[in-house]
Amino acid sequence: MKRIVIATGLLVASCWSAQAATLDTVKQRGMLVCGVSxxxxxxxxxxSQGNYKGLDVDYCRALAAGVLGDASKVRYVALTAQNRFTALQSGEIDVxxxxxxxxxxxxxxxxxxxxxxxxxDGQGFVVRTDAGVKDLKGLNGATVCVAQGTTHEVTLGDYGRANGIEWKPLVFDRIDTMYQTFFGGRCxxxxQDASALAGAVTTAASNAADYVVLPQTISKEPLGPFTRNGDDVWTDIIAWLHYGLIEAEELGVTAANADEMAKSSSVxxxxxxxxxxxxxxxxxxxxxKWLLQAIKAGGNYGEIFERNVGKASPLKLDRGLNATWTKGGLMYALPFK
Incomplete structure (x- = not known):
């Protein structure tokens, strides 16, 4: 019996060590290493100064603020579709x-x-406006630029076979090269994800009016963070950070009023x-107060969305499925109790 108890204790200790590993590493380093595009x-x-911005970046900043008390304590590692998961598996990045x-x-x-x-999100298509293409059937026989190592590459083939559309994939290992090729007229x-296409037209096209993102999408593309197996504490922090940003939006807590609400709210x-x-x-x-610090870093989920991809941004995307459940969307926070 003693041997079993001792072995069980060692197993628990070993599991706890694995689970706490990333959190301890981040605290000791004093810096979050965040894998991004x-x-x-x-x-x-x-x-132009090398400062990263965007919805994913704001999640990194909120995480650093919550864990380290400083949203600026982030080192960003730019990853391709091919090396993103390997970088996480190897420990090169924390999340x-x-x-x-x-x-x-x-x-x-x-x-x-x-x-x-x-x-x-969902996988969409962008074409030149003057091509006169109104739907996906109009792309039969078309050359289509697609990124290697993505779900888009697989879904493109699956959809074409299922719907009798013969397109010619032109595959790229770098997103910037794909953009240059498409906007250069070769495809x-x-x-890509419809949101990414909207961003590409806004930032990479010489004239955004020359291009249109078709209204159809051919897949479900639920986007989110990845962590390592066996790192349960860190994984839970990542999850509850997201729920905290959604809960803040539901409760009307913003970057501007978070401190005051922490002091005065009776809710x-x-x-x-x-x-x-x-x-x-x-x-x-x-x-x-880790979530208070996270919310102060960049606001609640609605603020992060609107600033980066919503109506206040160059992309001007509708909230759609990314609205809170109270407004017909899918964003729903688990209860904090």
Whole structure:
């Protein structure tokens, strides 16, 4: 019996060590290493000074603020579709926020965990306006630019076979090269997440009016973060950060009023969210006001969305499925209690 107890204790200790590994590493380093893309307008792209901006970047900043108390304590690693998962598996990055689609196979074969969806998207197509293409059937026989190592490459073939559309994929290992090729006129169409296509037309085309994103999408593309298996504490922090940003929007907590609401609100849900009551932070080994710090870094989910991809941004996307459940969308926070 003693041997069993000792063995069980060692197993628990070993599991706890694995689970706490990334959180401890980030705290000791004093810096979050966040895997992002290098050229998706609205999600992650560097400006002329090399400062990253976008929806995924704001999640990295919120995470750093919550865990380290400083939203600027982030080192961004720009990753391609081919090396993004390897970088996470090897420990090169702490978390992957790179508008990556969550799928069954990615969930069960990569040794990685998929966090809550932070953007619901679909695979779309962009064409030249003067091509006169109105729907996907008009692309039969067309050359289509597509990125290698993405769900888009697989879905393009699946959809074509299922619907009798013969298109000619032109595959690229770099997004920037794909954009240059398409806008240079070599491809009849380009396929990617519809949100990314809108960003590409806004930022990479010489004249946005020359291009149109077709209204049809051919897939579900639920985008969200990835963490490593066996790192449960860190994975839970990533998940509850997202739920906290959604909860903040539902409760009317913003970057501007978060401090005041933490002091004055008598609403129990707001008190728990902002650390004025309860011990939600200490259960992760964090300060009780970790979500207050995260919200102050860039606002609630609605603020992050609108600033980067919504009506206040060059992309001007509708909230659609990314609205909160109270407004007909799919964004829904688990209860903080």
């Amino acid at each position: 290098a050229g998706f307008a609205g999600f992650s792209t560097p400006d 992957l926020y790179r508008n990556s689609t969550q799928t069954y196979l990615r969930g069960v074969t990569l040794g990685l965990r998929q966090g809550p969806v932070n953007f619901y 009849d169409a380009m396929t 129990p849900a707001i008190q728990r969210l902002l650390g004025a009551s309860g011990d939600l932070g200490s259960r992760f080994g964090l300060g009780n």
